[in-house]
Amino acid sequence: MVKKVLIANRGEIALRIAKTLQKMGIQVAAVYSDSDRDSPHLLYAEEAHALSGAFPAETYLNAEKILEIARTCRADAIHPGYGFLSESASFAEDCAGAGIVFVGPSSSVLRKVGDKLQAKQVAQEAGIPVVPSWPVQGGAKKSDLRKAAEDLGYPLLLKAVAGGGGKGIRLVREPDELERVFEEAEKEARHAFGDSRIFLEKHLPRSRHIEVQIFGDPYGNVVHLFERECSLQRRHQKIIEETPSTVLSFQQRKLIGEAAVRIAKAVEYYNAGTVEFLLDSSGSFYFLEVNPRLQVEHPVTEMTLRQDLVRAQIQVASGETLPFYQATLKPEGHALECRIYAEDPQRNFLPCAGKIACYSPPSGPEIRVDSGIQEGMTISPHYDPLLAKLIVWGRSRMDSIKTMSWALKNFVILGVATNLEFLQALISHPKFLSGEIHTEFLQEHGADLSRREPVPETALMAAAFAAAAARTPPKPEETGEKKPENAAVEAASPDSDPWAVLSGWRAF
């Protein structure tokens, strides 16, 4: 078993990985950028190393810096989390070269599935239908491009071959837009992924995004851990995920799981991964892509199967065989996850920065909060605005929706705008309740979800009280018992908590 793992990530996933590592008795080394000095993930690490700088390129994407820190602190493994370096074949190679275990698949697997066109080829060879696409060859003529687009049919998608995480995708509605959007897509791809290759993909309207969690070990064993449905998205970013999918029959779940395993075996996949499919409106499924890493929404799988996927990742990375057998993986109940973002739904989901003045997540049986924030910290504009994931389990889908509704209502975050109320409206929408969801749900029903209600007088009273309390600071000459309003002042002031300040090294 590895003895010390460096987590090359931040926020909620770094915290979540650290918890499992500590439970396993493994030493945790964390890294943090200048703007993440107050991040709670540092509280769950035996060592915290500074990555000086703020931008991702100089910090969490800086493979050299991270490897140097791993070498210095003698970590024997690096967990890359999701995003950042998690799909970097060259980083995985560098780890191997340095004798450090990369928690994930091998660099050759990363290379193979990282190329979306190659991945489709693998799926086709494994006998699985793929979403029709057309690769734009270098030196392709404009007329070829136009013809291919016409053959696929409009609207269609332009995707980056080296893309991932829902980025680098553009919709082309009409032939007139094609050339302009193509140029923009190439530029964006080169800037974001260092590879300007684009391919055309058919757009399946009102499709459902169904993905299968797979897990392999280096000895050739691969299992699937059933599916997740992630159809509720905005601009290709997932908002709500759940398992099981409301639209698949038991037979379909089995078939899609087996298809995913076939693809994984074809590339000799090991460690955690996800195979994504699209289900069109007629119920046929098509392979979309492989995500060779742990995904944001993995908790819903953990809740229904009662497994710890990070634990399994570490076990497999340490050379052990898979800790699960397909025959004994039996999911129970229903799990739902809502992603809490620092964005303002009333202003077109504008991402928000600011200081978290009050943070109080809901808790209870069947409620899990994977959070990357704490009170007193500042939300930085440099990273993804994901604040926390709220996951609930219920015996039935309706039970989980009721618990989620309660949990969303009782999640207090003050200081930055969040999508909490938007999520409340979304999960109470009749079409969500009936399971009639698809990838264009928000475009269709968006208007229903942004109604503004009048401000109740109780909220105004509360606000006046808060303003009044903050205006009367406690007098220094006051001794003896505190007046109630002064206790309120301390409570209402955001800087009153000495435990909100973190220092670097914490020796245990």
Add this chain to the structure above:
Amino acid sequence: MFQGFFKAEAAEPVEVRLSRIGENRYQVQLEERTQEVEILPFQKKTFLLRQGEKTIPFSCAKLENSVWVWLNGKTYVFEILESGSQNRKKPEVFSGIVELKAAMPGRIQKIFVKSGDKVSGNQPIFLLESMKMEITVSAPAACYVKEILCRAEEQVEMGKILARLEASDEPSVS
């Protein structure tokens, strides 16, 4: 003890007066109506508002010039305005100088105008890059650009004044 105008987003400003009349007892005046309530501390930043028979928990925090309140599953942000009747008008046309501020920290990616330019309402003035998104900062109404107070590629903080706009018929001599 406290008197001021609270303005929630997209709502009219409301005048509120609050004064303490006893231990945990307050008199609150909202517009014309006055009532007595009890507000008890409960947990850190959370209080119980007792209005008649009802007990309503709420959480609150004051940040600079705004107050955030969580109450009954909803979050409210109130801007505290200085008292004065001009707060009651919704400005569609403004007079005098208006400061265009950065709504969030980020990097000035593009500046579309220069000082002295005449711009129309909603005309883009700046392109700000923040949190992997491009945000256009536009003119609130037809006006003149009096001065630009930032540079391209500059990293700005939330609240930084980016430009001063003037709403007179002729640009003033600066």
